[in-house]
Amino acid sequence: MTVAHPNTAGPATTIAAVPWEQARTLARGCVRQPLPVVTRPLGDALGHALAEPLTALTDLPPFDTSAMDGWAVAGPGPWRTGGAAVLAGDHSGFLDHGTAVPIATGARVPEGATAVLRREHGTVDAGGDLLHLHPAGPEPGRDIRPRGQECHAGEPLIPAGTTVTAAVLGLAAAAGYDRLAVHRRPTVELLVLGDELLESGVPRDGRVRDALGPLLPPWLLSCGAETVSRRAVADDPGLLREAVRHSAADIVVTTGSTAAGPVDFLHDTLHGLGARLLVDSVAVRPGHPMLLAELPPAADGRARRLVGLPGNPLAAVAGTVTLAAPLLRRLGGHADGEPCRVRAAAALPGHPRDTRLLPVLRTDHGVAPLPFDGPAMLRGLVLADGLAVVPPGGALSGATVEVLDVPRRA
Numbered sequence: 001m002t003v004a005h006p007n008t009a010g011p012a013t014t015i016a017a018v019p020w021e022q023a024r025t026l027a028r029g030c031v032r033q034p035l036p037v038v039t040r041p042l043g044d045a046l047g048h049a050l051a052e053p054l055t056a057l058t059d060l061p062p063f064d065t066s067a068m069d070g071w072a073v074a075g076p077g078p079w080r081t082g083g084a085a086v087l088a089g090d091h092s093g094f095l096d097h098g099t100a101v102p103i104a105t106g107a108r109v110p111e112g113a114t115a116v117l118r119r120e121h122g123t124v125d126a127g128g129d130l131l132h133l134h135p136a137g138p139e140p141g142r143d144i145r146p147r148g149q150e151c152h153a154g155e156p157l158i159p160a161g162t163t164v165t166a167a168v169l170g171l172a173a174a175a176g177y178d179r180l181a182v183h184r185r186p187t188v189e190l191l192v193l194g195d196e197l198l199e200s201g202v203p204r205d206g207r208v209r210d211a212l213g214p215l216l217p218p219w220l221l222s223c224g225a226e227t228v229s230r231r232a233v234a235d236d237p238g239l240l241r242e243a244v245r246h247s248a249a250d251i252v253v254t255t256g257s258t259a260a261g262p263v264d265f266l267h268d269t270l271h272g273l274g275a276r277l278l279v280d281s282v283a284v285r286p287g288h289p290m291l292l293a294e295l296p297p298a299a300d301g302r303a304r305r306l307v308g309l310p311g312n313p314l315a316a317v318a319g320t321v322t323l324a325a326p327l328l329r330r331l332g333g334h335a336d337g338e339p340c341r342v343r344a345a346a347a348l349p350g351h352p353r354d355t356r357l358l359p360v361l362r363t364d365h366g367v368a369p370l371p372f373d374g375p376a377m378l379r380g381l382v383l384a385d386g387l388a389v390v391p392p393g394g395a396l397s398g399a400t401v402e403v404l405d406v407p408r409r410a
């Protein structure tokens with residue numbers, strides 16, 4: 001499809017929308033290399049992408065470890081007992097053949113021990129001998145986690161590009177790390193455009209509430225932004241120009257003003273600033289006027305990009321998942337995950353020519369469409385487990401479609 005832009009400087013221009021998949025690829029591909037590498041203490045690394053593979057700094061476990069509370073035993077029973085209990089963190093000594101010593105879960109197994117007998121499988125008789133109650137007795141190695149069972153020092157554990165999750169933090173700490181080499185995360189400035197937008201109260205006098213100011217910052221943070229600052233900019237070309245020109249953020253995100261209405265100044269502004277449009281409308285519904293541009297660099301030479309999201313709220317979300325999320329993830333150094341493909345539990349309605357991003361619910365039989373999916377609506381999105389990428393013409397029940405993530409956690 002084509003879109004006319006009468007506000008673009010010079011005569012009205014007509015530009016072709018790029019296919020949806022190509023738009024997503026362009027958003028990823030415009031980043032030649034991720035943001036620089038920084039080292040962060042573990043506590044500050046959550047959500048960043050690893051800049052280098054995480055390699056074990058130690059064997060795990062680092063020593064032969066008791067997996068249970070009980071006794072370390074040497075050889076077949078019964079065993080003479082007597083020594084002091086070995087606790088986690090203790091320096092363990094040597095265990096003579098035919099003897100046993102109480103041991104705690106996590107303690108280092110003494111040299112000479114052949115197994116650990118669980119507390120509930122043994123009893124000490126009046127003479128101080130340990131007998132095992134379990135008929136089979138502990139076979140050699142029983143309930144001992146051998147040193148290096150999980151990994152050996154120097155072994156690669158996690159590839160570069162992995163997102164640091166709570167589990168990654170735990171493994172990194174277990175493997176000996178205090179700090180992690182990660183990519184800096186992109187900063188975002190959100191410019192909310194539209195004089196009709198109210199920041200509080202009930203819509204009145206032809207004006208509506210700003211839904212995107214509250215919706216977008218947490219969404220962009222969940223895609224890997226470091227910070228999202230936000231401000232409203234009046235429908236004034238000079239103010240918009242100054243706001244974009246002076247933004248120090250790695251990514252400027254605007255809402256509204258992408259189309260061709262009387263106060264849609266975004267195209268003119270970008271033209272006036274010498275920005276380079278990489279994507280200027282996409283063959284997708286909702287959200288087709290979305291755009292992506294390279295801005296002139298920041299004062300310190302950093303590259304800057306602008307994502308223009310359409311004003312209709314669901315259309316803005318479509319622009320976020322298509323352009324902003326891939327751009328944020330690539331700048332932050334995150335590796336691409338495998339696309340999530342799911343069976344359609346029912347026919348998914350499509351647009352005759354364009355891709356459609358449809359709020360869907362996961363059911364036992366696959367994904368199903370939700371009501372209230374219009375470009376200006378958010379009710380369907382609130383219930384959605386994802387956005388199905390529906391090809392032109394729609395998808396039949398039973399077809400497989402890609403489903404894009406929507407952030408579900410607060």
Ligand SMILES: Nc1nc2c(c(=O)[nH]1)N[C@H]1C(S)=C(S)[C@@H](COP(=O)(O)OP(=O)(O)OC[C@H]3O[C@@H](n4cnc5c(N)ncnc54)[C@H](O)[C@@H]3O)O[C@H]1N2
Pocket residue numbers: 003192193194196197208209210211212213255256257258259260261264286287288289309310311312313315375
């Ligand atoms: N002649 C044409 N007109 C329009 C076309 C077209 O192809 N030809 N496309 C339509 C589509 S689709 C969309 S989407 C919008 C995009 O418009 P803009 O990006 O210029 O956005 P606005 O005109 O400023 O606003 C559109 C709509 O959204 C409401 N809005 C804006 N910001 C917010 C916000 N932060 N929270 C809630 N609602 C917001 C605004 O009040 C308008 O109702 O263009 C169509 N027109």
Ligand code: MOO
Pocket residue numbers: 284285286287288289310312315375376
């Ligand atoms: O494509 Mo508009 O973006 O339908 O709302």
